[in-house]
Amino acid sequence: MEQLKRQLQQVQENFERIQREQKQRIEALTQKLDNVVRQLAAEAEKKKLEQELITSLRTNRPAATVQADTTPVVGASKPQPEVAGEKKPWLPTDPIRIGGARAYMDIGLVGTFAAGGSTAADIEGGTQLGGHDPNQRGFTVQGVEANFAGAVDPYFRGNANLAFLLNSQGESSVELEEAWLETIALPWNLQVRAGQVLTEFGRINTQHPHSWAFVDTPLVNGRFFGPDGLRNPGARLSWLMPTPFYSELFLTVQNSQGETASSFRSGGHSHGGGEGAEELPFAYRHPDNDRGVKSLGDLLFTPRYAVSFDLTELQTLVLGASAAFGPNSSGGAGDTTTQIYGLDAYWKWKPANAHGGFPFVSLQAEVMFRRYEAGAFDWQEAADAGGTPIMNEDTGLPAVLGQETLTDYGFCAQLLYGFRTGWVAGLRGDFVTGDEAEYEKMALTLKGEPLGRDPQRAQRWRISPNLTWYPTEFSKLRLQYNYDDRQDIGIDHSVWLQFEFVLGAHAAHKF
């Protein structure tokens, strides 16, 4: 036994010694080889440069790009006739065109419009929650969006989206949808995007309206994130994780106030906007007790984790979990907060011989849950300020609403079938509701009219089949029908025809 052990030890020592020696020899030889190679390369480079200079001087044409060898190219001696009239010199009278590869910046324009009607009287902010949705019977400019994008320098790329809008009153507005710079060269697979950014929450919220598969905003997005989606000045850090499959972790930190942070410190306006919003705000209390930003906790924090698997060669699945945490401005105490949680899934099938991206089948679903701490609110103060107060029938006085936590949830699921080149049939289901809160159980009235469920929290569902035709990837025509069922309001039918054009450069969409 002992002998065996000794033997083994000896063998191992021998092995290690030989290994060391061999390693040293290898290193020495490698270095020698490197030196020789470098010398040879330098000589070849010199010769080539000479040759290139001679040729370029002789032909007075730009020299060919560096090729570090002398292998002949097959068939290159054959004359390659130029096809006549394909390339002509630029003349000062020619129009100036800004193309993708030849300019410092890609410029694109997307115009989205709709025509149609609805049985509902309250379209803008009523049946249609999105700021880019059709907003009236007849025609709507859903948005004309300019996009500017390009590499800033070797460290950053830049992007800006400016949207031009017309509301139902014909008033123009300009909206800074996004404007950010993004790092190109951070180590450890990190990336930072900073500026005005769409919050990385779920799938729909990070997409611009023109890339949606339906005419309008999903109900749950409209209710929780407001008419223009959740976006604000801030920064997004993302980390592509070292897993064998795609998995990415995001953290967005943003300001928590303003119209584009609806469930948070969204100022004096209510969610969804629309008629009577001033008088009947969300949770029946004006969110005007803004405490400002005193600590980091007063900002909006949105973590997200996304993973993707190729189920087969032809099927891909993307899953995500998101959450958003921040203060809200409800109540007088100024310490109320909101938490929104979301899960999303996207599955797509495309056959091996797809042509122009067709045919395909895709399914996308998002579920969200919101916990909103509503602060105490006394309508007497509103009455003193000259507003019309909500009254409590039982006391005969302006209502006094206590602090309570409101829970709401909703989902949106959509199935798309690209059945032939350029044609997509879609079906979407929307559902939103909220648990009935204390203030909804009270005997409240506004101008003598009894109030029941909060219309911004009451149950609602919607079914939307649609058909889209893409003549090319730069234009589309879409016909959609919405069957809309709102608690206490009833059923409405809407039909919208959407049409869209894309001019100039247009960046490819993410999966």
Place this chain on the structure above:
Amino acid sequence: MKTFSLTLLAAGLVATAAQAKLSVVATTPELGSIAAEIGGNRVSVTTLAKPTEDPHFVAAKPSFIVKLNRADALTEGGAELEIGWLPPLLDQARNPKLAAGAPGRILCAENIQLLEVPATLDRSKGDIHAAGNPHYMTDPGNASMVAKRLAGALSELDPKSRDVYQANLRKFTERLESKLAEWEKLCAPFKGERVVAYHDSWPYFARRFGLTIVLFLEPKPGIPPTPVHLAKVIAQIKAEHIRVIMVEPYQNRKTAETVAAETGATVVDVAQFPGPIKGTDDSYIALMDYVVHSVAKELGAGKK
């Protein structure tokens, strides 16, 4: 116990050797095939687009982000072939080795003289590409340039294996050269012969082999065939006694068959990428051999 640790050590060495291989991602299969031939056992090649699918419209799957993130080099066709799906993948892959202008970013269209460069950019003319027609690999002469470009780029990235790459390049070039001579001889009798294609992917092939391919089933590049346009094509095929309609795996073969039935022409299955047609999965040369022989065979049948 000791044997076990020795085995582990050996396994570790093998693993290090395997890792030392250059990881190359190719956007399309013919580039992947040539990269594998030039790289030999010194590289591992991953191809993104399937050989059967339309290279303009590949799904930008998140798994591709991971592949690009971990690659040492990316070889792409360029000339806007992959513009609809590659840029967002690269943005998300955050791999400095693949940054524009980096040695690992192998743009194959460089040094290739592209045809059909539009004088003005006007999308009413269909899906045109600002840099020119991106389907240049259908000319074996261009494939030879690309092979040379790849050998140069791989040598720069991995100077220790330079001799291997250059030797593989010579082997590839010699084989291609002898094959090209054979193909040109085969096509010589059909100089000027007119051939119909579904999409404008064959101008380089036509120029190389002296064919005329200017009639397409698509009315404009990327626009699906319309009855009005097909009627015109049918009339022209009949008038000019055109024999061959070239169709690729992802294109609508039924449309081509309808035209063929109307005119007596023959549908010839061709491909730009090795794989989808039996016997072409080996290499770029096997693919071109198949395409040239199939087209020449049908043209020859017409002569008899």
